[in-house]
Amino acid sequence: MFTALKAQNKPAFIGYLPYGFPNPDDSLTALKTMVEHGVDAVEIGLPYSDPVMDGPVIQAASQIALDNGERIANVFRAVETVANAGGVPLIMSYWNLIYHYGVERFATDFENAGGAGLITPDLIPDEAGEWIEASDRHGLDRVFLVSPDSTDQRLDIVARNARGFVYAAARMGVTGERSTIDASPQALVERTRKAGAENVCVGIGVSTAEQGRKVGSYADGVIVGSALVHTLLNDDGRTARDSAEGLACLASTTEELAEGIHGARI
Template identity: 80%
Template sequence: MNDTHNTFESSAAATSDVRHTQPLGFTNAPSKTATRLQELADNNSPAFIGYLPYGFPNKEYSLKAFETLVKHGVDIVEIGLPYSDPVMDGPVIQAASHIALDNGERIAGVFDAVETVAKAGGVPLIMSYWNLIFRYGVERFARDFSNAGGAGLITPDLIPDEAGEWIEASERYGLDRVFLVSPDSTAERLAIVANNARGFVYAASRMGVTGERTTISSSPELLVERTRQAGADHVCVGIGVSTPEQGSKVGSYADGVIVGSALVHQLLDGTGRHVKPEEQGLADLAQTTHDLAEAIHGARG
């Protein structure tokens, strides 16, 4: 674990102790994410869910990129928390995360991105490995996230069986809980996830790390159907979707289409290691987002 990440975590841990003089109640607020998914479904359209890491390439560039996503057709934004050991992420997102960490970004700053997405009209989710939330303080994170206008949290390495503290905090603050399933998930596992999820269930189109792919197999469609049969109200598909054609195909059966690496790639040069100048990067991001949005939103029409 590098020194940058140690600083990222320790600064959160130093002030993570939250105490209450009396128990807090639970909110009855509806799910922001499910509400947006249903609004789109009522118009026979899947949602376009776009991912970018917070703080990449730097804070200000990052905030402009999130705003660009919403302005050009992303309905729900996954704001990634940079992590030094992103085991589920492919090389593009790993490179972006390390750039953000090298720039000294901290977890508390992500709430600026949440506010940016909310003000632009998008639904802001945070995608994070659980250790970052745990070190920040689960209760404190839920409170700060809710106050910033956040909708929910995607936890790729947290299963419902081990999520008791997060489930309680999310219920208290009205935040969505997005857990992952894969083509290898058993019927029992699908039922556990569906019963504990709030907002939607994230269906990983295949086993392995994130990244752009030339083809999408038929297994995600079967996984979506199995997850719905297990009780999930909304199922969105990600990992590997990178072109308008793939987005349209997945959007024909899923409630939402999740795109990550293809968007991150727009801010990097051909080597995948260096950041494009801001004007060029944002222009490329806007065009790619527009093309994907048009295909995804029109998938059923």
């Protein structure tokens, strides 16, 4: 993905949605819609009962998915859907879910479904030996996070052990839409590249086409979550929107973001 996009001088647009939200069937349609309207890779979130990094929008969506009875074994349908639509399927999951499912079992099922890589926000390379071995066996990318307060030593460890890309958190704290993005992500991207990372993607707080264009001018990819999830929620921020309205809003928002991100270097 990155090689092809770099040849076109474009950053990658990575969009996030939790699987099972707003319901199992519409979730698959939503993932496909994102790919059809400009997302290059889809970060499929595994709903979790204690999402320490997630802000209120993603927490609400994840709770709806959990209430729908979604569990890790079902997510591979979503992986297949994204792959068949022509997108790159990623999974974002807290490590506890993968550990209890079985690391080797997960890697096998993920590879068989057409998966590309796993983003683990609460797993550091120092404690990821089992996953590093399994991902090597199954040819899966492993994406670790860095933040503005990461030391140079930490960046070096992450860069040496990550594959695919490094996820650079634009700021400390939970996910969510932000009105502005300061200069700290650009400095973090530069430091992470200096540590040896081939691709660095920025997420957490990117919510508009203008922000995506700004971040895409220096990052290898731009990750958008809450702004996309928000399109499928009612104004109360807790319940799912009417399916047709939500999917139409998701499509238009995805297109707008894609135009900004992919046009960042024009």
